[in-house]
Amino acid sequence: MNATLGNRYGFRFIVDQTIPSDAAYAFAQSGFIFASAAPSVPQSVPFGATTSFEGLALRWLRDYDSEFFQDRSIVNCYQGFRSVEDVLVGWDEATEKEVVSTQEHFVRGIKLTLDGASDYPEAASELAKITGVSDAKVWTPTGRVAETDPANA
Template identity: 80%
Template sequence: MLEQELLVPSLFQRHGIDQFKGADNDTISMRVEGILPFHDYAWRNDRSTPIQFDEYAERKIAVSFGGNSYSAVKLTDEQNHFDITEWSRLLRPQVRAVGRGLQRRAVKTLTSQQYNVTIGKAAQNLRGALIEARRVLNAFHAPDESRYLLVGSDFESALLADDKLNLASNVGDSIADSVLRTATIGERYGFRIVVDQTIPSDSAYAFASSGFIFLSGAPAVPQSVPYGATTSFEGLALRWIRDYDSLYLQDRSVVNVYNGFRSVTDVLVGWDEKNEKEIISSGEHFVRGIRLTLDGRSDYPEAASELAKITGVSDAKVWTPSGMKAETDPANS
C-alpha cells in the first residue's frame, strides 16, 4: 500500500536501515571513489624532467536518518464492534498518511535544493527548453540512466498542449502498476516526464535519480506488544503495532517508518584547452539536477566560477526561448 502512495520518493535512489545500526549520531559516511587526472610524458624525451605525482583521496558523504513518520489511531470497543469491523479499513488510511508524510519530505528536499542552473521562460519554447536541460546535464556529466523531468500541474498542461512534443499519456505496460505509472505522461530527450501536484505548479525539475537519496527502514517490533509486524518491499519498510488500553477500553494502532533524505554533490573533471590538461574541481557541486520555470529569468553559473570553467555552462550560454545567446547579444539583455 505504501508503494502506491509514493511518487517523488520513488524517483530517488533508495537505501535501507541495516548499515546505520550502531552508527554514531545515526550517521554513516558513504565512501566515494576519488578522481585523478591523467598526464602525458613526452615521447623519447631526454628524461631531464620527472613525471608528476598526484595526491589521491576518497570523499565521504555523511548520510543520516532524520525522521520517524507515523500515524497513530485509537479505536473504541463500540467502533470496533459496530463501525470498523475489519482492520484493513483502518490500516489503509494510516499507510496513506505515512506515505504523504514521506512525499512531503521528499518534495521539500527537491524544491529547497540550491540549483546551479535555472532555465526560465520555458513556456515560449518548451521543446527547446527540454533540449537545453539535456545539454546542461550532459555538460555537468550527470548520469545518463534514470533521468526524470518532474513537472508541476501548469507545466504539465503546457507540455501536453505543445504539438512539437506530442506527449502521450499511455506509457505502456513495462512501467510498474503504481502511482508512478499514473503520473508518467511520456518520455522525451532521455527524460521520463512525471507530473506531481505538490511541487510548484509552474516549475519542473530535471534530475538523475542518483542525485537524491531516500533512506527508509522499519523499526523493530517490541516484545511487549501483543501484535506487531514489519514488511519491506523494494527498499521500503513499515512497522505496524497494535495493543489494547484496558484503562480506556480501546485498541491502539501505530504505523511508522524511519526515514531520511539528502542530495548528492560531486567533484567535477574538466579539460583545460589552453594547457591541454585535465582540471579537477577543488569543491563539491550539486550538478545532478536543474530547475525549469514557465516564466521568470534563466540563471546560470557566473563565467568566472569554478563550475563554469570546468563545464562551460555559464552566463555566456544563457538560455533564451530562441536558444542560447552570447552575453553581448542585445536579444539577451
C-alpha cells in the same frame, strides 16, 4: 490519488501545487536518495511485525490501550532523504590539465522557467570553468553557443 500525469520522452510528469505555475523541475532518477528502515519490534508488545516493499520498510505494533479500552495499532519507520551532489572533473584548455572541483555541485536536476530568462553560473566560477557553461557562453536550444558578452559580438 496519484499525481502522475504520465510519461513522455523519458520523463515522468507529476503535479505539485506548491511549485509556481511558470516553473518546472527536471531531475535524473539518481538525483535523490531515499532510505527507510523499520525499527525493531519490542519484546513487550503482544504482536508486532516488520516488512519492506519497493524500498519502503515499516514496523507494525498492535496492543491493547487500557486507557481507552480498545485495540491500538501503530505503523512507523525511520526515513531519510537528500539530494546527490557530485565532484566534477573537467579539462582546462589553457593549462591542458584535468581539473577536479573543490566543492560538490548538484548537477542532476534543472529548474525550467516559462519567462524565457535563464540563470547561468558566473564565468569565473568553478562550475563554469569545468562545465564550459557560463553567463558569458550561453547554450541555446539549437545547440550553438552564443556569446553574450557585447565585446565578443
